[in-house]
Amino acid sequence: MTPPDWRKSVVEYIRVEAQPEDKFGHQPRLYALASTIGEDMDYDDDVLFAAAWMHDLGVFMGHRPQDPAQLSQWDHVPYTIRMSRELLTGWGFPHEKLAGVAEAIGCHQAKDDPTTVEGMLLRNADILEQLGAIGILRAAVKVGRDTRYPNFSSILPVLNDAVNRLANKTRLIRSKTMAHARAEVLRSFLIAVHDEAGDMLH
Structure with missing residues (x-):
């Protein structure tokens, strides 16, 4: 069509x-x-x-x-x-x-x-876009370009908030399942950042 x-x-x-x-x-x-x-x-x-x-x-x-x-x-x-x-x-x-x-x-x-219904779908999808590999890319691209995020360390609070708070904000069953999977990707990334850089990320 x-x-x-x-x-x-x-x-x-x-x-x-x-x-x-x-x-x-x-x-x-x-x-x-x-x-x-x-x-x-x-x-x-x-x-x-x-x-x-x-x-x-x-x-x-x-x-x-x-x-x-x-x-x-x-x-x-x-x-x-x-x-x-x-x-x-x-x-x-x-x-x-x-x-x-x-x-x-x-x-x-x-x-x-x-x-x-359309609003619920859009809201849940927008939360998912802030999680997982895509969430990481969307945050990282702002470093040095957005005055709020001058360095890598400045986006860590955003990513931590996404995995600890936003991942629990989805309300539809399918989006909850997708959010859990994406949150695990993001959580693994944050652990790796801490392991590799410690307090020297900048």
Whole structure:
């Protein structure tokens, strides 16, 4: 089945706007993860696809503030919801589903409590993306590029938080199983870092 034209527009837009470039892979992985978690569940795939691909628009360079002080206070979600509504409308996304996309994007973070199936799927998938080998890569790539993480030692608290807290935040059975496996990968990595570097990681 040929995907609707609006889906092509979403992918093409995010492919260009996802900057730095390594941020692009998060979107297709997130949609694939959410779809896997949602097997045998009743959800709107249009809403899930749009929300998964658009949910991080406000964290991309060119969309977020450049000033460090403003960036430290930046909440990308309201911006992302507003821009997603405008862009999706222009691409021919079904108008009656826009509210569902906004709800899923608005509740996609671990701290949130989604009220829709699509929101739950997106939130659980986003947690999984912070665990395992992918979680390690996504954290490590920020070293030296993000002012919050000047060296390798600065990302260890992020990874420790992921394995000790986030791994227990998933709420759906399939995502819990996947989170456990990914948490073990991350835990093994952190143990290896400690064994190899001790307090000399920097």
